[in-house]
Amino acid sequence: AGSSGNGEAAGAADEDDAAAPVPLSAVACEQAVARCLAVPAALRSVTTLALLSLLERSTGHLLACGAAGPGTPAALAAASAAVCARLRPVAVALADGFGVPDYTLASAIGREDGAAYGGMWLWAQRSSLGNKAAGTVDPAFASTLRPMMQEGLAAV
DSSP states (O other): HHHHHHHHHHHHHHHHHHSSSSOHHHHHHHHHHHHHHHHHHHHHHHHHHHHHHHHHTTHHHHHTSSSSTTTTTHHHHHHHHHHHHHHHGGGGHHHHTTOOHHHHHTSSTOOOOOOOHHHHHHHHHHHGGGGOOTOOOHIIIIIIIIIHHHHHHHHH
């Protein structure tokens, strides 16, 4: 009976060891807590941006009925820009969190698979700007980029 008790105790100790949590460093814990605390702030900013966007789309009505003054559109645009600046560092995480697919974002940056540079290279290869026959100019370049570049060079 005594040996079976020792075996049971040894088995229980083995189970306890298997279930013991892996110790984390203080830095890892602090980073995890900071990420968790940042989530409500980011979601509040997303909500604020949605409301500002709604107000910006409604400025005509707000001005017409006297609910807003002449400085309101500029103030709303400035507030939206400030919220976007706060969201910029977590934009990729938000897009991932909301499940926005890469093709909807139309961006090679922040790809779900992490292959941002490879994605940008593929986009550049597929671009109409990079696939013209020698000596031809893409209409988008000719109508938009070339005049801007020439204007910029003339100013130098």
